[in-house]
Amino acid sequence: MRRLGIRGQITALTLIPLLVVVVSMEGYFLQDRFTDLDNDLQEHGKLLARQLAGSAEYGVFSNNQIFLQGIADYTLMQTDVHSIAIVDSNSRILHYAHHSTGQDGTTRISGSEYRAQVDLLNPIGVDTKSVWLYQPIVPTQVGLDDLTDAPKSQQIGAVIVEMSRANTEERKSEMLWFTISVTVLILAFPLYAIFLASRNITYPIRRLGDAVQQIARGNLDTRVHVSDSGTQELSDLANGFNNMAAQLQEERAALEGRIEEATQALREKKEEAERASHDKSHFLAVASHDLRQPLHALGLYIAELQRKAIGSEQQHLIGQVERSVESLSTLLNALLDISKLDAGAIVPHMQVCDAGAMLKHVATDYQILSNLRNIQLIIRPCTVHVHSDPMLLERILTNLVSNALRYTPQNGRVMIACRRRDDRLRIEVRDNGIGISKSDQANIFREFFQLNQPQLDSSKGLGLGLAIVDRLVKLLGHRIDLRSVTDKGSVFAVEVPIASGAIAASMVHAIEPESEAAADNSALAGKKLLVVDDDEMVLNSTASILVAWGCQVTLATTVAQVEQSLQDGMTWDMVISDYQLENTTTGIDVIGMVQQYQAKNLPCILVSGDTGPTVLKLAAVSGHHLLHKPVKPAKLRSLAIHLLEEA
Structure with missing residues (x-):
């Protein structure tokens, strides 16, 4: 194979790095733009799905087909929307609207096949022609008090929106051809300049050009050898080049060593920062749970003392203790809130x-x-x-x-x-x-x-x-x-x-706790309650106050004890469980097991000392009521009576 001439060598040495840089940069920005287009399509679909879910809440709740058809047809008119399905909580299709054919002329998926695309666990699905988005329809609640006992909203349906990728792919194609054209124009000018400059380069430095190519490829051990018959100037040039290559090789080795040391130091600092962040988050979670446990038990014992106290002096002392506990609880909540805000945990x-x-x-x-x-x-x-x-x-x-x-x-x-x-x-x-x-x-x-x-x-x-x-x-x-x-x-x-074009969210107000004096124990008399908590003090204090209200209480500290009671044929009217139990077990698991054994949905109350968003979200998804420790007895009794009356 014929070797390139000096002009070709100089052209290659100059053009290749430029081509790599230009193509890499344009490829990077092109890929970034493609990603933005895909993300824009998804975000557009998410926005339409959320808006449609909010609008469809009334239609799904009332099964108003005309209303659902109206909002679905309006959404179908939006850019890139190909089909819409509105389903109820049992995944039964209430309304399905779609274009008969896609923009590519082919018939798309039918309404009966949408379940294979997305669901609650996989809210986004993508294939070669469409993006599928799943948005649950959940009645919105504005119960913002940490101690709120409002019923948590359950999913009443869902909206599935299919977004066509035809327009996005067309824009990608146009952008790709435009980028290729610009790249060709950009490379044409330096190529012409190299051609003009290379004409003035003489033949004797071709070998040096070959060596420079090797150095440019990263082969720093390359050396130039010139025969003794060569000119002194070329010999000096070759020796200078060889010295330069040797120095570069040494400096690269030293630089690689320093880079490795710096990388190791950064890796250690990163691991240290991650450990510190994890320790802080763990501390907040443990502090929030463990500090609230004794306060919760203390509040229940105080309520029992108030019920048994006779004299006014005793009532006064108990009232002073109760106010001190409330002050301590307020201080604890405020300190934990400050810590969580500073730690970025909220x-x-x-x-x-x-x-x-x-x-x-x-x-x-x-x-x-x-x-x-x-x-x-x-x-x-x-x-x-x-x-x-x-x-x-x-x-x-x-x-x-x-x-x-x-x-x-x-x-x-x-x-x-x-x-x-x-x-x-x-x-x-x-x-x-x-x-x-x-x-x-x-x-x-x-x-x-x-x-x-x-x-x-x-x-x-x-x-x-x-x-x-x-x-x-x-x-x-x-x-x-x-x-x-x-x-x-x-x-x-x-x-x-201000929210532009906002739709008033349905408000679900908290159930106001009845006062201690106004509460009616007759609604709880004779009711069978299961209480689950891995803290003996909390378990005993809760049992004491429930027994005083006339309840028949079964206590359990582990899931195994609950399962044994179920196998013994025991049944209950309500379950009150701590959220965090042994190991990774939660109160949601216990409630699910009891409901499965009794084959019905029992009224249930979760109690937790963790006020983090994760627990709130899990409780809301499960549909169980969540109270945060310390819980006032009147609040607990009011919620229990309310749930039993609803059941």
């Missing part, structure tokens, strides 16, 4: 929220407290929907209202109001209390900072409420500001983005 779940319903819920929670303190609590009506995490946003408003009531004297006034500002909603909590001085405003959002006003309230709080507010606002990407004048009052304002 992940916001952004969705459309009904701001008006949220404000009413917050005002209702604090109406009794404001009446006791003779403070007028006013709420201005609001019909705007915002985009935020409903649980975290309500926590922000709750802390602001609590803070306003704490620092407002008797006969004062606290107002909650909203106003629009462009595309944002400004939620304001106003009071005519003591106000905040300029010097204190700079520190008001720091941990454990309190205004020096002991005459207002002997229980001034812990100084963590506004610190939590500040962290939650930053986590949600919202904005908070403060206006205050000493002795005249304060205004805390949170700005939240």
Whole structure:
């Protein structure tokens, strides 16, 4: 094979690296753009599926075929949508709409075959012609209190949307040919310049050109040999080249060694950081669970003492103990919340929220407290929907209202109001209390900072409420500001983005716990309850209070004990179980086993000391009610009576 001439060698040495760089860069950006196109199609489909699921909730619930057909046909008119299936909770098709043929002229999958594409566990399916998206239809709930006992929403149906990939593939093809054309044009100019320059290169340096090619390929052990009959200039050039190659080889070896050392150091630091993050997450989980366990048991024992105490002096002492436990629980929750926020363990779940319903819920929670303190609590009506995490946003408003009531004297006034500002909603909590001085405003959002006003309230709080507010606002990407004048009052304002075209979410309010005095034990008398908890103290305290309410209680600390009781023929009217049991077993597993043995859906209550989003999500999916420790006995009794009456 004929060797390339010097002109060809110089052309290759210059063009190959340029070609590699250009093709690599354009290939990278082309692949990135292809990925963006595919992601855009999926995101478009997800958005349509979520919107359709929200719109179809009423139609699925009422089996309104005309309503379902209307929203399905409208969605089918959107770009790239090929077919839509709406099913109920039993995967029975309520409505199916599709184009008769795809854009490629071929008939697509029929409605009866959609189940092979996607389901709840695999919500996205992709084939060569379509993208399938599965969106469950779940009634939306705005119960944001950590101690809420609202029924968790169950899936009532699902929406399956098929998105055609024809337009996306066509755009990819156009982009590919355009990129190839641009690449050819880009390479044409340097190729012509190389051709002009190479004409001036003489023949004697061809060997040096070969050596340079070898060096360019990474062969740093390449050396140039020139015969003695050659010119002194070429000999000097070859020796200089050989010295350079040797030096490069040494430097590359040293550089590879340093890179290996640096890589090892980075690997060790990465592993150390991962261990630290894991340890912090583990600590928060353990602290949240283990610290709440004794508080939960203590609250139940206090309730039993209140029932048995006779004299007013005993009742007074027990009341003091109960208030101390509530203060300890508040401090524990606040400290754990601060720790979780600082550790990044709380992940916001952004969705459309009904701001008006949220404000009413917050005002209702604090109406009794404001009446006791003779403070007028006013709420201005609001019909705007915002985009935020409903649980975290309500926590922000709750802390602001609590803070306003704490620092407002008797006969004062606290107002909650909203106003629009462009595309944002400004939620304001106003009071005519003591106000905040300029010097204190700079520190008001720091941990454990309190205004020096002991005459207002002997229980001034812990100084963590506004610190939590500040962290939650930053986590949600919202904005908070403060206006205050000493002795005249304060205004805390949170700005939240307004949800464009929002549809009012259905509100499922929490069941308000009955007071201890108003609760009716007759509804629980004679009921058979199974209580499962691996903590003996919690188990005994729960059993004691349930027996006092007239229940027949079966206790178990392990799954094996529950299974043995079932094999012995025991049945129950309700199951109360701790979420985290032995090893990896959960209360959901125990409830499922009991329901399978009894062949019916029993009313069940899960109790957990873990307030993390994972437990909340698993409980919501399972459809069981979740209470967070420590649980007030009145709250537990109210929920138990409610569930038994429903059953």
